[in-house]
Amino acid sequence: MAVIVNPVLPGFHPDPSICRVGGDYFLACSSFEYFPGVPIFHSRDLVHWTQIGNALERPEQLRLPVGTRSSGGVYAPTLRHHDGRFWLIVTNVSDRGNMLFTAIDAAGPWSDPMPLPGVHGIDPDLAWDDDGVCWCTTAGISQVRLDPLTGRTIGAPRRIWSGSPGAKAPEAPHLYRIGDFWYLLIAEGGTERGHGVAVARGPSPAGPFEPCPRNPILTHRGLDHPIQNTGHADLAQGPDGSWWMVLLGTRPRGGSPGWHPLGRETFLAPVSWDDGWPIVGGIGSEIVAPPWPLQPGPVTPSRDDFDARVLHPSWISLRHRPASVYSLTERAGWLTLHAGQGSLDDLDVTFLGRRQQHLQCRVRARIDAGGGSGGLAVRLDELHHYELQVAAGRVEARARIGPASVVVAAHEVRDETVVLLIETSSAPVRDPRDGPDVVTLGVEEPDGTVTVLAELDGRYLSTEVAGGFTGRVIGPYALAGTVHVDWFEYEPLILAP
Known part of the structure; x- marks a missing residue:
């Protein structure tokens, strides 16, 4: 059947x-x-x-x-x-x-x-x-x-x-x-x-x-x-x-x-x-399954090299998307983000994301923050987000959980252009206090190995903790100056959602 x-x-x-x-x-x-x-x-x-x-x-x-x-x-x-x-x-x-x-x-x-x-x-x-x-x-x-x-x-x-x-x-x-x-x-x-x-x-x-x-x-x-x-x-x-x-x-x-x-x-x-x-x-x-022929249509691209004239409709921003802030033409083949007045903790921030659609997934992005600072974030709201922030040859893993905002770990890099990684994974529940998943924040080294900066409890990026009506959104952001994104890749780690 x-x-x-x-x-x-x-x-x-x-x-x-x-x-x-x-x-x-x-x-x-x-x-x-x-x-x-x-x-x-x-x-x-x-x-x-x-x-x-x-x-x-x-x-x-x-x-x-x-x-x-x-x-x-x-x-x-x-x-x-x-x-x-x-x-x-x-x-x-x-x-x-x-x-x-x-x-x-x-x-x-x-x-x-x-x-x-x-x-x-x-x-x-x-x-x-x-x-x-x-x-x-x-x-x-x-x-x-x-x-x-x-x-x-x-x-x-x-x-x-x-x-x-x-x-x-x-x-x-x-x-x-x-x-x-x-x-x-x-x-x-x-x-x-x-x-x-x-x-x-x-x-x-x-x-x-x-x-x-x-x-x-x-x-x-x-x-x-x-x-x-x-x-x-x-x-x-x-x-x-x-x-x-x-x-x-x-x-x-x-x-x-x-x-x-x-x-x-x-x-x-x-x-x-x-x-x-x-x-x-x-x-x-x-x-x-319904008793008629199934007709799969085009799927959302798992990788975006930002070569198109317009963004795929699956990309979303916070509250607005001014042309002066988001550009696909300023640097050919790259997404360019210009920082606004605030950070991910604020209501006015330059952020472009895609919905997380799988309980286990891996997101990678190649980011050039040489003109400022920014990186890759997984967001639920202003008070609940994890991010990898690049600035001045240093990548920081950060966590905002309610009133607390902390730098969890830091890693020195030789180049301002780095590949950042966010991965979610789950494990069998062994204790009634176990969270839904683990959010891993890391940097992919030039040889392809991954340096893990943090493994954080995913419960703090959930509705049961944060409240509200939304879900996780993952994508690049700019905190100061200009940030360029060469490519963004979303990979399910299991075939089913």
């Missing part, structure tokens, strides 16, 4: 929203404080996903002021296709609230934002009824009619069904017409270990809604399961008419309470129907 590996989008890819257009599937995720925002993926089989762009890639589309806190910014998009165009509704909690974007091609370009001052709350959803009326539903769960061409709301918002009695944080609503009913799918229980999915149905988009007698239809709360925090789901129909769910989940590792350093990831699960209610199949590290 053929199986596929979950998650289908590993690493920091939370809050998935999916839509189908003919034989093509498109998916969007939250991006929080990173720029560009809202990564867009394409698939033809629901299993293999290729990033085709970022919806919010221009400063006028996405304003993340320097004061934007980590885990602020862009929350929970809904992606839909209606009347020949794509619609993306999303919340920027750090600037202007809810906004609507449109595009003819999901790869872009996407429109400038249409503010939605009458839409309140996060996690907005869009649905059109048979008469062409657009309904916008938000966390709470609140609903209002919306004119998507003008951004004006029609009438007052009204509370509809808000999930299981006593369940906290009813959010992530999605509304669908399936058969004779309108279904309202929501997340509840909070996005931590109590997360789950509940559903109700009614005769119209406005209800009244009858809850499913088996709610929550999905949760891993209280289960001894390698995948936790399951929720924030969306539905799509497969090529054969079957139904499937994309959802977020985490993979905690280590002892108690378990730490998920990669953030919330996107998983796939089959959905069947009984008496008009959806039943979610098992969600594991492996699930039975």
Whole structure:
């Protein structure tokens, strides 16, 4: 029996929203404080996903002021296709609230934002009824009619069904017409270990809604399961008419309470129907493959030599990416970074990263810091990061853990151009206090050997320690002056995510 590996989008890819257009599937995720925002993926089989762009890639589309806190910014998009165009509704909690974007091609370009001052709350959803009326539903769960061409709301918002009695944080609503009913799918229980999915149905988009007698239809709360925090789901129909769910989940590792350093990831699960209610199949590290031909698409390059005219869409920066700071042309075949006003401890720093997508991986980069200082970092937020910093013939392994910032070790080098290495690895849990992984910081010598400067506990770069909603991002940074990056290589140490 053929199986596929979950998650289908590993690493920091939370809050998935999916839509189908003919034989093509498109998916969007939250991006929080990173720029560009809202990564867009394409698939033809629901299993293999290729990033085709970022919806919010221009400063006028996405304003993340320097004061934007980590885990602020862009929350929970809904992606839909209606009347020949794509619609993306999303919340920027750090600037202007809810906004609507449109595009003819999901790869872009996407429109400038249409503010939605009458839409309140996060996690907005869009649905059109048979008469062409657009309904916008938000966390709470609140609903209002919306004119998507003008951004004006029609009438007052009204509370509809808000999930299981006593369940906290009813959010992530999605509304669908399936058969004779309108279904309202929501997340509840909070996005931590109590997360789950509940559903109700009614005769119209406005209800009244009858809850499913088996709610929550999905949760891993209280289960001894390698995948936790399951929720924030969306539905799509497969090529054969079957139904499937994309959802977020985490993979905690280590002892108690378990730490998920990669953030919330996107998983796939089959959905069947009984008496008009959806039943979610098992969600594991492996699930039975869909009964149609799988069509792998292009994969994100594991190595970037910075020879292209533009950066691959998988690269993300913190809050903005001014052309004066990031350049692919200033030194041909190199990425050039000019330092900003701050360090990795600050909100304004020059950093370019890629999401860590494998529990065990190796990242290497060749960096010339002769014109300044900088290096290679693995980051969760301003208070939680490890880095290798190069300056004046010296490489320092540094750790920022909450209020403490320390130089763990140092190594003298003969050349300002060095190959830096960050590696993550895990080991069997022998003690309930064991962390999820070990983060190794090292320097690759000219003869190819590696000098290890530090082996640090990975728990301090996890949500369970740092809080928030994001995952690890690894990449080069500039602290002072100018730093050049010749190449960057990301290598999984195991085949599965």
